[in-house]
Amino acid sequence: MGSLIVFISLLALGFFVGRMQERNHYKQLETDEAALSHIMDCNIKTVPDSFQAGGALVSGNVVIAVDYFKFFVASWKMIFGGRLRSYESLVERARREALVRLKKQADAMGADAVYNVRFEFSTIGQQPKASGVELLAYGTAVKRFAGFKA
Amino acid sequence: MYNILMTNLETVPGRPIVKHIGLVQGSTVRAKHVGRDIMAGLKNIVGGELRGYTELLNDARQEAVTRMLDEAQQRGANAVVNVRFSTSSVTAGASELYCYGTAVVVE
Numbered sequence: 425m426g427s428l429i430v431f432i433s434l435l436a437l438g439f440f441v442g443r444m445q446e447r448n449h450y451k452q453l454e455t456d457e458a459a460l461s462h463i464m465d466c467n468i469k470t471v472p473d474s475f476q477a478g479g480a481l482v483s484g485n486v487v488i489a490v491d492y493f494k495f496f497v498a499s500w501k502m503i504f505g506g507r508l509r510s511y512e513s514l515v516e517r518a519r520r521e522a523l524v525r526l527k528k529q530a531d532a533m534g535a536d537a538v539y540n541v542r543f544e545f546s547t548i549g550q551q552p553k554a555s556g557v558e559l560l561a562y563g564t565a566v567k568r569f570a571g572f573k574a
Numbered sequence: 575m576y577n578i579l580m581t582n583l584e585t586v587p588g589r590p591i592v593k594h595i596g597l598v599q600g601s602t603v604r605a606k607h608v609g610r611d612i613m614a615g616l617k618n619i620v621g622g623e624l625r626g627y628t629e630l631l632n633d634a635r636q637e638a639v640t641r642m643l644d645e646a647q648q649r650g651a652n653a654v655v656n657v658r659f660s661t662s663s664v665t666a667g668a669s670e671l672y673c674y675g676t677a678v679v680v681e
Contacts, residue, residue, distance in 0.1 A: 434619055442621035449622075469583055476588040481580040481657055485635070487628045489614065491621030514621075521623075540582050546661040546669065548606075548614075548627055555614050556624050558631055560659060564581040569588075 438492030445491075446513060453520050460527040464537040465563065471539050475566045482538060483562035484525025487548055488518045490556055515557060519543060522561040535565035576643045579653040579680070586653050589680040595651050599674040600641030604634040605667050631671065635659065638673040651677035 471479075490498075494510040501508055522543070530538050541563035549555035579586055606614075610626040617624055638659075646654050657675035664670050 438619055438621065441619075445620065445622045471583065471585075471587045479579065479581050479583070479587040479589075481582060483635075483659075485628060485632055487624040487631065489617040489621050489624045492619045494621065495618070542582065542658075544659050544661060546663070548624070548669075549666075555618050556627065558627070558661070560631075560635070560661070562582060562657075562659060564583050564587075566587050 434492045435496060442491035442493050449517050453524060456524045460524060460531060463527045463530055465541050466539060467541050469540050471566055474569055475537055477569045478535065478567040480533065480565055481562060482526055482529040482565045483560060484522045484529060485558060485560040486518055486521040486525065487556050487558045488514060490514060490554060518557050518559040522559040526561040526563060530565040533565055534567065536568040538563040538565050540564055576647060578643050578646055578651065580657055581655055582657045584656050586655060586680050591678045591680055593679040595649050595677040597674060598642050598645040598654060598677045600638040601670055601672040602634050602637045603664055603668055603670045604630065606630060634671045638671045642673050642675065646677040649677055651679060653678050653680045
């Protein structure tokens with residue numbers, strides 16, 4: 425009986441606090457993305473002549489924890505298969521946050537664009553009960569060439 | 575510190591490559607410590623960012639990059655192009671952070 429109460433309260437805590445955090449994170453991501461929208465990002469390798477100044481590696485990483493509710497839902501879903509919405513949002517948040525941090529670094533350097541952006545994903549902790557996901561985004565920050573005439 | 579340019583493009587924008595020197599690499603294997611594990615255990619109930627791990631992995635990756643730059647400097651390069659990162663878990667509590675690229679001489 426005692427363990428059932430603990431289980432239910434963990435699940436409830438995971439659900440309510442986790443959902444609140446997720447909502448706040450999405451809100452934060454939207455403001456950050458809007459603030460950094462002047463920095464162009466792409467995964468193209470060749471830099472056009474108009475951006476031929478500078479060039480330095482920038483990166484951003486983030487580790488986001490899996491909450492108890494997400495873990496519970498996922499392990500239940502794994503019996504039947506199908507779409508794991510709870511993990512989809514987790515990975516999406518991590519990827520967007522990593523990109524935001526990369527752009528912040530580029531912005532601090534006074535760059536105008538980041539070329540060849542790549543993502544690297546890894547899990548923290550032992551499978552199948554991974555405790556979190558790490559996302560790394562990296563790319564080359566470049567400046568607009570001042571003397572360029574098209 | 576190092577005076578070596580790094581990009582993950584195949585060239586350095588605006589600086590033509592004079593000579594290719596070859597592959598340079600750096601890696602480090604890091605284990606997390608128990609204090610961080612306890613915090614992570616708590617975070618696993620409510621979710622959110624694991625700041626301790628974010629920093630740990632960031633530091634470890636910096637270390638791998640430093641080792642790569644060491645090798646590049648020894649071989650007389652002034653830039654490393656096409657830099658790639660890769661992460662893999664070696665055992666339950668440890669991961670390897672690996673970084674590699676091509677050392678070159680640019681104008």
